[in-house]
Amino acid sequence: MKRTENIQRLRHSGAIRTYSLLILTAFFFISPDMSWAHSFPDHSDPKVGATVAGPPGHVRIWFDGALEPAFCTLAVQDSGGKKVDKGDGRVNPADATLLEASVPPLPSGTYRVIWKVVARDGHRTTGDYTFVIK
Amino acid sequence: MGDGSISSDQAGVRRGIGPVSSDDGFRRILAVWFLSAVCILLLPVVSWAHGFAGKRFFPTTFAVDDPFVSDEFSLLFNHVKSDPEVKTTSLAVELSKRITPNLGISVGEQYQHISTSGNGSENGFGNIELGIKYQFLTNEEHETIMSIGLGTELGGTGTRRVGAESFSVVSPAFFFGKGFGDLPESAKFLRPLAVTGVVGPNFPTRSRNVIFNPDTGETETERNPVSLSWGLSLQYSFIYLQSFVKDVGLGVPFNRMVLVAEFPMETCMSADCSGKTTGTINPGVVWAAKYYQLGIAAQIPVNARSGRTVGVLGLVHLFLDDLYPKGIGNPVFP
Numbered sequence: 248m249k250r251t252e253n254i255q256r257l258r259h260s261g262a263i264r265t266y267s268l269l270i271l272t273a274f275f276f277i278s279p280d281m282s283w284a285h286s287f288p289d290h291s292d293p294k295v296g297a298t299v300a301g302p303p304g305h306v307r308i309w310f311d312g313a314l315e316p317a318f319c320t321l322a323v324q325d326s327g328g329k330k331v332d333k334g335d336g337r338v339n340p341a342d343a344t345l346l347e348a349s350v351p352p353l354p355s356g357t358y359r360v361i362w363k364v365v366a367r368d369g370h371r372t373t374g375d376y377t378f379v380i381k
Numbered sequence: 382m383g384d385g386s387i388s389s390d391q392a393g394v395r396r397g398i399g400p401v402s403s404d405d406g407f408r409r410i411l412a413v414w415f416l417s418a419v420c421i422l423l424l425p426v427v428s429w430a431h432g433f434a435g436k437r438f439f440p441t442t443f444a445v446d447d448p449f450v451s452d453e454f455s456l457l458f459n460h461v462k463s464d465p466e467v468k469t470t471s472l473a474v475e476l477s478k479r480i481t482p483n484l485g486i487s488v489g490e491q492y493q494h495i496s497t498s499g500n501g502s503e504n505g506f507g508n509i510e511l512g513i514k515y516q517f518l519t520n521e522e523h524e525t526i527m528s529i530g531l532g533t534e535l536g537g538t539g540t541r542r543v544g545a546e547s548f549s550v551v552s553p554a555f556f557f558g559k560g561f562g563d564l565p566e567s568a569k570f571l572r573p574l575a576v577t578g579v580v581g582p583n584f585p586t587r588s589r590n591v592i593f594n595p596d597t598g599e600t601e602t603e604r605n606p607v608s609l610s611w612g613l614s615l616q617y618s619f620i621y622l623q624s625f626v627k628d629v630g631l632g633v634p635f636n637r638m639v640l641v642a643e644f645p646m647e648t649c650m651s652a653d654c655s656g657k658t659t660g661t662i663n664p665g666v667v668w669a670a671k672y673y674q675l676g677i678a679a680q681i682p683v684n685a686r687s688g689r690t691v692g693v694l695g696l697v698h699l700f701l702d703d704l705y706p707k708g709i710g711n712p713v714f715p
Contacts, residue, residue, distance in 0.1 A: 285433075285671070285703060288624045292517040295626030296569075311671065368706035373521075376625050 259369070285365040286310040289344075293378040300381055302353045306360050313343035318365035321348045326357045355380050396475065425644025431467075435521030436625055437560035438618070439577060440667045444645040444676050445612040445695045446579050448558035450516045452701040452710045453477045461680060461692025470494045471507075480714035487512040493543040503713075508549075513630045514556070522562030524575070527585070529553070536586065537668030548590075548605060554581025562625065580611040604652035612645035622628040639667045641678065659687040663694060674698040 291308040293299045306323055321336035336348035346362060361375040432439045432449050441447050441455065457473040475489035489510040496502035514530035532552040539545025560575040585605035592601050617640040623631055646660030665678020680692035702710035 285438075285672075290628065292629040295624060367412065368703070370703070370706070372433070372436070374625055 256328075256378075285370045285372050286314060286344075286364050287372065288374065291376070292358075295376040296378065298379040298381055302380060303350065303378075305347055305349050307345060307347040308360070308362060308366060310346065313328060313367050314338045314346060315365045315367055315369075316343070317342075318348055318371075319363065320368045321346050321360065321362045323350055324359045324361065326355075331358065341369040351381055420643075424713070434519050434524045434526045434558065434560060435562070436621075437524035437558075437562060437575060438562075438577060438620060439526065439667070440616070440618075440639050440641070440669050440674055440676075441696070441698045442577065442614045442641055442643055442667070443663055443665065443676060443696055444661070445577060445643050446530075446554070447576050448516070448528050448556035448579075450479050450514050450528065452479050452705075452712075453478050453486075454699040454701055456697040458695035459680070459692060460692040461688060463688050465689070466498050467577060468496050470496075470685050473507075475510075477512075478709075482712050482715050483516045485514050485516075491666070493540075495543055501513075503542040504542075505542065505543040506538075506545065508534045508536060508545045510540035512559045522563065524562050526556075526558040526560075528554060528556040530581075544604075546585075548585050548587035550585050551584050552583045552610065554579050554610070560623070566699050569626050570622075572626050573618045575616045575618065576613060578611070578618070580615045583608045583610055583647075596613075597677045605653035606654055607650045609648045609650055610646070612643065612647070614641055614643045615680060634668055637669050639669065641665050641667055641676070643678065646674055646683070657686060659684070661687060661692075665694065667696070672700055672703050674700070 255322065287310065288295075289309045289311045291306070293303050293306065308321065316338040319336075319338050321332070322330055323332040325331050331353060332348045332350045334348075336346070339345040339347055346364060357377055357379050359377050361376055363371070363373045365371050382477050388693075413553070417682060432447070432451060433439070439447065439449060441451075441453065441543070443457065449557060453475075454477075455475045456677075457471075457475070458471070459473070460468070460470045466602075469489050473489060475487055477487040478484045479483055488508075489512070491507035492504070494502060495503050510532060512530060512532040514528050516528045517526065518527040520526075527707040530553070532554065534546075534552075536549035537547045539623040541547070556579045558575065558577040562572045564572050584607055587605055589602050589604045592603055594597075594601060619631055619635055619638045619640075622629065623636050643661065643662070643663035643665075645663070647656055648658045649655055655662045660683045661685060662681045663678040664681075665676055667674060667676040674696070676694075676696035678694045678696075680694055682688035700710075704710060
């Protein structure tokens with residue numbers, strides 16, 4: 248009799264644990280806040296690591312989520328580490344996924360783009376890449 | 382846990398009666414946890430977001446524990462034919478929660494289905510696993526993360542029929558992750574590489590079991606060995622390649638992939654199995670979206686003690702801090 252009760256208790260405990268796991272799993276799959284997560288670059292112009300024929304005029308990076316304009320920066324440096332952009336790096340007012348800066352006519356060489364962005368939920372991501380002007 | 386040559390004995394005949402009482406074992410676990418918590422709180426604080434070191438994003442891998450703390454929910458599926466007669470299918474669930482930006486806890490559970498040809502099948506839960514981890518170093522420039530942690534498998538909380546032990550296992554560990562983004566320009570296509578790893582001993586709270594064999598009518602003593610877990614994961618991130626090295630034109634879904642090869646190993650350090658190593662090589666791929674991550678890998682045993690056939694691992698992973706940035710995705714004390 249006691250053995251039967253123990254088996255029933257074990258089955259009951261196993262069922263509770265199974266249902267708890269199912270409910271926990273369902274909870275995380277259903278109705279998230281649906282705000283913005285970490286933002287990653289989607290594509291850029293000039294492209295990452297690309298060689299371009301002439302000065303690009305602008306450096307633009309499109310991200311996979313909306314950015315918080317107040318905390319996003321973009322700078323362009325030459326191979327000596329000197330800042331060469333016009334200092335107007337910002338999130339495009341008409342497209343919150345686009346970070347851009349204009350650059351003056353630049354001579355041939357290797358340039359580094361350095362960016363820092365904060366997504367709408369406060370998550371920060373940073374990065375850099377180079378491109379070459381022939 | 383432990384070397385398969387001594388722990389996979391006759392199912393259904395084990396009667397664990399150890400020389401150490403469960404109260405003593407529990408007190409020992411509490412003492413180790415308390416000392417670890419004190420050590421962790423005395424370490425310096427360096428803060429960074431989950432899974433990131435500078436521009437490096439370390440994805441969650443399959444069997445080698447991550448070096449970072451996080452707010453995440455994982456489902457890990459595993460199917461393996463451990464020998465020609467036995468198939469094991471398991472679904473492991475783990476919830477990780479940051480208490481502070483650098484201190485996290487976790488709770489894990491696993492449901493197993495073991496079928497033996499000709500002898501039916503067994504179902505049940507493994508022992509509950511608890512963990513605490515402190516990420517004491519995050520170096521952005523060199524894409525480096527280091528953590529220490531303590532895991533405990535709580536004996537007697539699982540189903541004996543599927544191999545859950547009646548004793549606990551305490552496992553302190555050191556975790557690290559290193560991205561190679563600081564390699565020179567001449568090796569730029571190696572910059573997407575990263576390595577993560579873990580090393581730490583596993584201490585059973587009971588040194589041996591006395592088991593009764595109903596077939597022979599005799600009692601036998603089985604020693605529960607101390608073992609060393611160690612593992613590495615090698616990663617090549619197409620995300621990193623596309624975003625920071627060279628846009629080679631990879632489109633969806635390849636631009637979000639990370640190739641992963643894991644080497645989770647365990648070396649027995651005492652008892653009859655001393656010096657013997659078991660483990661697998663898990664080549665696979667992880668695909669990281671904004672809110673979740675999916676992965677699949679093969680599981681290849683490194684020697685006969687580790688198994689004879691190739692298994693499969695599947696991972697579904699939710700980034701809770703991205704899904705719920707204003708709620709449970711935040712550290713308790715931000």
